[in-house]
Amino acid sequence: EPEVTQTPSHQVTQMGQEVILRCVPISNHLYFYWYRQILGQKVEFLVSFYNNEISEKSEIFDDQFSVERPDGSNFTLKIRSTKLEDSAMYFCATAGEDAWVTGELFFGEGSRLTVL
Amino acid sequence: AQKITQTQPGMFVQEKEAVTLDCTYDTSDPSYGLFWYKQPSSGEMIFLIYQGSYDQQNATEGRYSLNFQKARKSANLVISASQLGDSAMYFCAMREAQFYFGTGTSLTVIP
Numbered sequence: 001e002p003e004v005t006q007t008p009s010h011q012v013t014q015m016g017q018e019v020i021l022r023c024v025p026i027s028n029h030l031y032f033y034w035y036r037q038i039l040g041q042k043v044e045f046l047v048s049f050y051n052n053e054i055s056e057k058s059e060i061f062d063d064q065f066s067v068e069r070p071d072g073s074n075f076t077l078k079i080r081s082t083k084l085e086d087s088a089m090y091f092c093a094t095a096g097e098d099a100w101v102t103g104e105l106f107f108g109e110g111s112r113l114t115v116l
Numbered sequence: 117a118q119k120i121t122q123t124q125p126g127m128f129v130q131e132k133e134a135v136t137l138d139c140t141y142d143t144s145d146p147s148y149g150l151f152w153y154k155q156p157s158s159g160e161m162i163f164l165i166y167q168g169s170y171d172q173q174n175a176t177e178g179r180y181s182l183n184f185q186k187a188r189k190s191a192n193l194v195i196s197a198s199q200l201g202d203s204a205m206y207f208c209a210m211r212e213a214q215f216y217f218g219t220g221t222s223l224t225v226i227p
Contacts, residue, residue, distance in 0.1 A: 033215065042219040043161070043207060056214050089159060093215070105151070105215055107161035 006092050006108035014116055016081050021111045023075045023092030031095040032075045033105070034067065036060070036088040043091065049075065082115045089113075118142065120208050120218035128224050129198045136183070137193040137221045139208030149211040150191040152182065155220070156204040164206075167191060198225045 005024045013019050025032055034046040047057040047067055054067065066078045075094075079086055092108040121140045129135035141150065152164040167175045167182045175182040183192040191210075195202055203225045208218040 035217070043209075043217040045214060045216065048214045091161060093161075104163050104166060105209075105211075106163070107153075109160045112159075 004092055004094050004106050004108035006090075006111050008111055009109065010112040010114070012114045012116065013082055015084055019079045019082055019086075019113060021077045021079075021090050021092075021113070023077075023094075023108055024073060025075055025092070025094035026096070026106055029094040029096045029106070032067075032069070033093040033095075034077045035091040035093060037091065037110075038085075038088045046077070046090075079113075082113070084115050087113055087115045118218075119212075119216035120210050122208055122218035122221050124221045125219070126222045126224070128226055129195075129202075131200060131225055131227050132197055134194060134196045135198055135223065137195070137206050137208075137223065139191045139193065139218060141189050141191060141208075141210045143189075143210065143212055145212045150182065150184065151209040151211070151215075152180070152191075152193045153207045153209060153217075154202075154204045155207060161207070165193070195223075200225050200227060 007022045032049040035043050036046055037043045045058050047061045048055045049067055064080050069075050089110040089112050091110045093105045095105050119142055124138055148169045150167045154162045154164050165175050165177045165180045165182050167184045174184050179196045181194045183194055205220045205222050207220045210216050
Protein backbone atom coordinates (compact mmCIF):
# COMPACT_ATOMS: atom_id res chain seq x y z
CA GLU A 1 0.00 0.00 0.00
CA PRO A 2 1.41 3.43 -0.88
CA GLU A 3 2.49 5.52 2.04
CA VAL A 4 3.77 8.91 3.02
CA THR A 5 7.28 8.78 4.42
CA GLN A 6 8.90 11.34 6.67
CA THR A 7 12.49 11.93 7.69
CA PRO A 8 13.97 12.23 10.19
CA SER A 9 11.82 10.32 12.62
CA HIS A 10 13.38 12.25 15.49
CA GLN A 11 15.61 15.31 15.52
CA VAL A 12 17.16 17.04 18.48
CA THR A 13 18.43 20.56 17.88
CA GLN A 14 19.66 23.58 19.76
CA MET A 15 17.47 26.65 20.01
CA GLY A 16 18.17 29.03 17.15
CA GLN A 17 19.26 26.34 14.72
CA GLU A 18 17.61 25.68 11.40
CA VAL A 19 15.72 22.45 10.89
CA ILE A 20 14.42 20.86 7.70
CA LEU A 21 11.80 18.15 7.88
CA ARG A 22 11.24 16.08 4.77
CA CYS A 23 8.23 14.30 3.43
CA VAL A 24 7.87 12.05 0.41
CA PRO A 25 4.21 12.09 -0.61
CA ILE A 26 2.33 9.35 -2.38
CA SER A 27 3.29 9.70 -6.03
CA ASN A 28 0.03 10.87 -7.60
CA HIS A 29 -1.02 13.10 -4.74
CA LEU A 30 -1.40 16.81 -5.35
CA TYR A 31 -2.38 18.28 -2.00
CA PHE A 32 0.20 18.51 0.75
CA TYR A 33 -0.15 19.54 4.35
CA TRP A 34 1.95 20.03 7.43
CA TYR A 35 0.44 19.63 10.87
CA ARG A 36 2.03 19.69 14.25
CA GLN A 37 1.10 18.14 17.56
CA ILE A 38 2.64 19.36 20.77
CA LEU A 39 2.89 16.46 23.21
CA GLY A 40 -0.53 15.58 24.60
CA GLN A 41 -2.32 18.31 22.66
CA LYS A 42 -4.42 18.49 19.55
CA VAL A 43 -3.27 18.27 15.97
CA GLU A 44 -2.78 21.81 14.63
CA PHE A 45 -2.84 22.85 11.00
CA LEU A 46 0.24 24.68 9.78
CA VAL A 47 0.06 24.97 6.01
CA SER A 48 -1.41 23.50 2.86
CA PHE A 49 0.36 23.39 -0.49
CA TYR A 50 -1.06 22.83 -3.93
CA ASN A 51 0.24 23.46 -7.42
CA ASN A 52 3.64 24.48 -6.09
CA GLU A 53 2.36 27.20 -3.86
CA ILE A 54 0.92 27.72 -0.42
CA SER A 55 -2.86 27.58 -0.58
CA GLU A 56 -3.52 28.28 3.06
CA LYS A 57 -1.56 28.79 6.26
CA SER A 58 -2.41 29.19 9.91
CA GLU A 59 -1.27 31.92 12.27
CA ILE A 60 1.26 29.45 13.66
CA PHE A 61 3.00 29.45 10.28
CA ASP A 62 4.93 32.69 10.70
CA ASP A 63 8.05 33.95 8.95
CA GLN A 64 10.18 31.34 10.70
CA PHE A 65 8.48 28.62 8.67
CA SER A 66 8.69 27.88 4.98
CA VAL A 67 7.71 25.02 2.72
CA GLU A 68 8.84 23.98 -0.69
CA ARG A 69 8.91 21.10 -3.09
CA PRO A 70 12.41 21.54 -4.46
CA ASP A 71 12.68 18.53 -6.74
CA GLY A 72 9.06 17.70 -7.49
CA SER A 73 9.03 14.81 -5.04
CA ASN A 74 10.16 15.82 -1.56
CA PHE A 75 7.96 18.26 0.33
CA THR A 76 9.94 20.06 3.00
CA LEU A 77 9.16 22.14 6.05
CA LYS A 78 11.95 24.47 7.15
CA ILE A 79 12.09 26.18 10.51
CA ARG A 80 14.73 28.90 10.28
CA SER A 81 15.50 29.61 13.89
CA THR A 82 13.96 27.08 16.21
CA LYS A 83 12.41 28.03 19.53
CA LEU A 84 11.72 25.84 22.52
CA GLU A 85 8.01 25.96 21.76
CA ASP A 86 8.61 24.42 18.33
CA SER A 87 9.18 21.09 20.06
CA ALA A 88 6.41 18.89 18.71
CA MET A 89 5.57 16.03 16.41
CA TYR A 90 5.29 17.29 12.86
CA PHE A 91 3.03 15.36 10.53
CA CYS A 92 3.06 15.53 6.78
CA ALA A 93 -0.21 14.58 5.12
CA THR A 94 -1.10 14.25 1.47
CA ALA A 95 -4.24 13.76 -0.55
CA GLY A 96 -5.12 12.95 -4.14
CA GLU A 97 -7.74 14.56 -6.33
CA ASP A 98 -10.24 11.95 -5.15
CA ALA A 99 -9.85 13.06 -1.53
CA TRP A 100 -12.90 15.24 -1.98
CA VAL A 101 -14.88 12.06 -2.66
CA THR A 102 -13.13 9.43 -0.54
CA GLY A 103 -12.21 11.84 2.19
CA GLU A 104 -8.94 10.23 3.04
CA LEU A 105 -5.92 12.24 4.09
CA PHE A 106 -2.80 10.09 4.23
CA PHE A 107 -0.48 10.84 7.12
CA GLY A 108 3.17 10.10 7.50
CA GLU A 109 4.41 8.65 10.76
CA GLY A 110 5.62 12.02 11.94
CA SER A 111 8.92 13.69 12.74
CA ARG A 112 9.52 14.41 16.38
CA LEU A 113 11.41 17.65 16.89
CA THR A 114 13.02 18.38 20.24
CA VAL A 115 14.47 21.85 20.72
CA LEU A 116 16.89 22.25 23.61
CA ALA B 117 -15.53 29.57 16.97
CA GLN B 118 -14.07 26.10 17.08
CA LYS B 119 -14.55 24.20 13.87
CA ILE B 120 -14.49 20.83 15.61
CA THR B 121 -15.43 20.22 19.22
CA GLN B 122 -14.75 17.03 21.12
CA THR B 123 -16.06 17.44 24.64
CA GLN B 124 -14.78 14.17 26.08
CA PRO B 125 -11.10 14.39 26.94
CA GLY B 126 -11.15 10.78 28.18
CA MET B 127 -13.45 7.78 27.97
CA PHE B 128 -13.37 4.30 29.44
CA VAL B 129 -15.18 1.27 28.07
CA GLN B 130 -15.33 -2.35 29.06
CA GLU B 131 -13.91 -4.77 26.55
CA LYS B 132 -16.58 -6.08 24.13
CA GLU B 133 -18.91 -3.19 24.91
CA ALA B 134 -19.80 -0.42 22.49
CA VAL B 135 -18.67 3.18 22.99
CA THR B 136 -19.65 6.51 21.42
CA LEU B 137 -17.17 9.31 21.01
CA ASP B 138 -18.78 12.70 20.53
CA CYS B 139 -17.95 15.25 17.88
CA THR B 140 -19.72 18.43 16.85
CA TYR B 141 -18.67 20.73 14.06
CA ASP B 142 -19.26 24.22 12.81
CA THR B 143 -19.43 25.18 9.16
CA SER B 144 -21.55 27.22 6.81
CA ASP B 145 -20.17 25.45 3.77
CA PRO B 146 -22.76 23.05 2.27
CA SER B 147 -20.01 20.73 1.05
CA TYR B 148 -17.73 19.25 3.65
CA GLY B 149 -16.37 15.95 4.87
CA LEU B 150 -16.11 14.50 8.35
CA PHE B 151 -13.48 12.03 9.46
CA TRP B 152 -12.24 10.11 12.40
CA TYR B 153 -8.61 9.25 12.97
CA LYS B 154 -7.03 7.01 15.57
CA GLN B 155 -3.69 7.82 17.11
CA PRO B 156 -2.20 4.96 19.14
CA SER B 157 0.62 5.55 21.61
CA SER B 158 3.12 4.98 18.81
CA GLY B 159 2.02 8.33 17.39
CA GLU B 160 0.92 7.67 13.83
CA MET B 161 -2.45 8.90 12.57
CA ILE B 162 -4.69 6.15 11.24
CA PHE B 163 -7.71 6.95 9.09
CA LEU B 164 -10.85 5.20 10.34
CA ILE B 165 -13.96 6.47 8.63
CA TYR B 166 -15.34 9.24 6.41
CA GLN B 167 -18.76 10.85 5.97
CA GLY B 168 -19.54 13.29 3.20
CA SER B 169 -22.00 16.08 3.88
CA TYR B 170 -24.27 14.89 1.09
CA ASP B 171 -24.20 11.23 2.06
CA GLN B 172 -27.68 10.07 3.00
CA GLN B 173 -26.59 7.06 5.00
CA ASN B 174 -24.28 6.83 7.98
CA ALA B 175 -20.83 5.58 7.11
CA THR B 176 -19.72 2.22 8.45
CA GLU B 177 -16.32 0.50 8.35
CA GLY B 178 -16.22 -2.79 10.18
CA ARG B 179 -16.69 -2.09 13.89
CA TYR B 180 -16.72 1.67 13.29
CA SER B 181 -19.80 3.63 12.39
CA LEU B 182 -20.36 7.34 12.17
CA ASN B 183 -23.63 8.65 13.57
CA PHE B 184 -24.16 11.65 11.31
CA GLN B 185 -26.84 14.10 12.41
CA LYS B 186 -26.59 16.96 9.98
CA ALA B 187 -29.16 19.25 11.58
CA ARG B 188 -27.39 18.97 14.92
CA LYS B 189 -23.96 19.20 13.26
CA SER B 190 -22.76 16.14 15.04
CA ALA B 191 -20.64 13.25 13.79
CA ASN B 192 -20.21 10.81 16.63
CA LEU B 193 -18.03 7.74 16.25
CA VAL B 194 -19.46 4.46 17.49
CA ILE B 195 -17.07 1.60 18.13
CA SER B 196 -18.83 -1.69 18.63
CA ALA B 197 -17.39 -4.68 20.49
CA SER B 198 -14.41 -2.75 21.88
CA GLN B 199 -11.04 -4.46 21.88
CA LEU B 200 -7.96 -3.75 24.00
CA GLY B 201 -6.20 -2.54 20.86
CA ASP B 202 -8.78 0.22 20.50
CA SER B 203 -7.14 2.11 23.37
CA ALA B 204 -5.82 5.27 21.71
CA MET B 205 -6.52 8.93 21.07
CA TYR B 206 -9.34 9.54 18.62
CA PHE B 207 -9.54 12.71 16.59
CA CYS B 208 -12.57 14.01 14.75
CA ALA B 209 -11.76 16.14 11.72
CA MET B 210 -13.60 18.15 9.12
CA ARG B 211 -12.60 19.06 5.60
CA GLU B 212 -13.66 22.36 4.09
CA ALA B 213 -10.90 23.93 2.04
CA GLN B 214 -8.50 22.30 4.47
CA PHE B 215 -8.70 19.83 7.31
CA TYR B 216 -9.51 20.89 10.87
CA PHE B 217 -8.98 18.61 13.85
CA GLY B 218 -10.62 18.41 17.23
CA THR B 219 -8.71 18.20 20.48
CA GLY B 220 -9.13 14.44 20.68
CA THR B 221 -10.63 11.90 23.05
CA SER B 222 -8.46 9.39 24.86
CA LEU B 223 -10.18 6.02 24.89
CA THR B 224 -9.15 3.33 27.34
CA VAL B 225 -10.55 -0.17 26.94
CA ILE B 226 -10.68 -2.05 30.22
CA PRO B 227 -10.29 -5.84 30.18
